[in-house]
Amino acid sequence: MKRFTFLMIFAFGVACAQPQANGENDAGPTEDSGPEVVAQCGDNRVEGDEECDDGNRRNGDGCSARCRTEQGPECGDGVVDPGEECDDGNDSNDDSCTNDCTLASDGNDDMNSATPMENGRSEGVINPAGDVDYYAFEGEEGAWMSISTEANQQDDPSKVDTAITLYDAAGNQVADNDDAVPRRNTDSEILIKLPATGTYYVKVQEFSTWTQQDMADEGSPDYTYELTAFPLNIEAEIVTEDSEATEEGVAVLGTTDTGFGLGMGTFTATDEEDHFEITIPEAEEGGNRNVTFQLMPAGTDGYGSSANTVDMWVMNKADNSIVGRVSAAVGQDGEISPSLAPGDYRLTVAAPESLGDNAFYVFKIFVGSTDNDPELDEAGNNTADGAQALEFQDNNGRRSAFLMSILSEGDVDYYSFDLRQGETASFACGSRSSGTGVIDLTVAIEDLDGNEQGSWTELPNEMLYVRDAGITQPGTYLLKISAGSFDPEVTARNVRCGLHMNP
The missing domain is CATH 2.60.120.380 (Jelly Rolls)
Incomplete structure (x- = not known):
């Protein structure tokens, strides 16, 4: 409607009688009225039905080659235009993209501004590229904790690949993890026995920032994650601690219906051996099962244990034969995956020669349904x-x-x-x-x-x-x-x- 009104006024002005020197009006243009005005796009004059005229016939400068006004960047349209840091398509000022399309600081970029973890759970986003987020929680000495992210369970390359680092109250690194062990996806995990009572900090960052490799930092409004820090439920059936050992010094391992379990313990002497027993049920398809006992990595660049060199072995209780063993003496990293027939077995975890200040261990158990088919004719x-x-x-x-x-x-x-x-x-x-x-x-x-x-x-x-x-x-x-x-x-x-x- 605005354009129609403008054209009507313009047409009326051209057709209107011109005042004569003698003061009399003439009903139409005369010989002296001059030629009718014709718009020329690009002559730097707004004429005819032109919406604009900037003196050129180029697009992309606000006035098109046909002298039509071009729509410039509009914050809130969901499109990141030149000059905008972000554009999330809404008018909320409480998210990572402000109303003027600039990135908002999440306010927890260092330990001093760490976000307190309410009820052991927090949500965040790695945005912009290179962003790091800090969270804080209170912990007690000797408490078993599970710290993990849930962000990308499907290994989607368009989503965040988290890495987490745990620090004590003085800012000393306690533990570190990129992907949970054994790796299932890019989500992170630390299973730890806390070494002291006090404040702990968790840093969450993208793998591209965490890694020492030469690669560009990544970040995006879509790089969202959930961080949890919960005490492990020692009473759970699938969680077994060495303190649950019987008078014979054996703790019985429990697993879920899908065959997953968790075992843990603490060494107090270098000659200590902790024993766990497990019963392997018959497979529905028959044959052996692929059973894995996976020790979590130690050290401040692992899950935080000071017991760096732990030996493990699995014994068949039927004949006391060792069916699997890993030893730190040959540099093995603590995974035993024997092919086990149904029956009773004992896992032994032996202390290293040096214990350090926080000599704990954690291992995961995976009981597979069946193992690979054995060779058909051994000879x-x-x-x-x-x-x-x-x-x-x-x-x-x-x-x-x-x-x-x-x-x-x-x-x-x-x-x-x-x-x-x-x-x-x-x-x-x-x-x-x-x-x-x-x-x-x-x-x-x-x-x-x-x-x-x-x-x-x-x-x-x-x-x-x-x-x-x-x-x-x-x-x-x-x-x-x-x-x-x-x-x-x-x-x-x-x-x-x-x-x-x-x-």
């Missing part, structure tokens, strides 16, 4: 001619096969697989790194003529993982598995492998 696949053909299944767009090889003195196991056009082969194998008695597990790939395409050996503390085996020619190949030697005190000789054909 028959000892030669290339008797190689067992692997059965592959679709695994999110790639073909995968899983196996369980049982080795013995002088034993070599062969498996065959096909590589298709355009595929690359990768594999992961674990044995001693999971606590078995196999030393120097070696995995090789050969063609059918016996030509070796590659050979790899497992380290004591690291699963053997080969991202690209280097074979490119389509055809049939052999996976050859062998051992250098064996630990005579550990009866488990199993090797688990996953072989993947990637498109």
